[in-house]
Amino acid sequence: xxxxxxxxxxxxxxxxxxxxxxxxxxxxxxxxxxxxxxxxxxxxxxxxxxxxxxxxxxxxxxxxxxxxxxxxxxxxxxxxxxxxxxxxxxxxxxxxxxxxxxxxxxxxxxxxxxxxxxxxxxxxxxxxxxxxxxxxx
Numbered sequence: 001x002x003x004x005x006x007x008x009x010x011x012x013x014x015x016x017x018x019x020x021x022x023x024x025x026x027x028x029x030x031x032x033x034x035x036x037x038x039x040x041x042x043x044x045x046x047x048x049x050x051x052x053x054x055x056x057x058x059x060x061x062x063x064x065x066x067x068x069x070x071x072x073x074x075x076x077x078x079x080x081x082x083x084x085x086x087x088x089x090x091x092x093x094x095x096x097x098x099x100x101x102x103x104x105x106x107x108x109x110x111x112x113x114x115x116x117x118x119x120x121x122x123x124x125x126x127x128x129x130x131x132x133x134x135x136x137x
Contacts, residue, residue: 035053043060044057045061048064048065048068049064049065049066049067069123073126075127076127085133096119097121101115114134
């Protein structure tokens with residue numbers, strides 16, 4: 001059951017991300033094309049901002065939200081709430097990735113460390129990084 005839950009949430013996250021990334025260039029017809037592509041790949045859970053074109057997928061689940069970005073961030077926030085572990089946030093104009101990698105090298109020998117891949121310092125990247133947290137973190 002846990003594996004199924006994780007898979008469903010992963011598919012939901014992928015759909016949120018996919019639709020958000022394409023949304024600035026989207027029209028309702030483009031959303032339908034993107035949903036169709038994900039649907040053919042096996043995704044059955046979608047987070048969308050409009051109901052246009054979703055009636056064609058009777059066995060899919062659609063969560064209609066005002067903002068897919070806010071939904072992605074809230075989903076990551078909820079996932080983070082599942083863990084009682086310390087978090088280190090690095091802020092600033094320059095050097096965040098170098099400091100992150102340096103801390104990783106320092107802490108890794110004695111701790112389980114989850115870090116963001118590459119420079120995921122954006123409104124989408126941070127939730128994706130949080131999604132990598134797991135029991136061993």
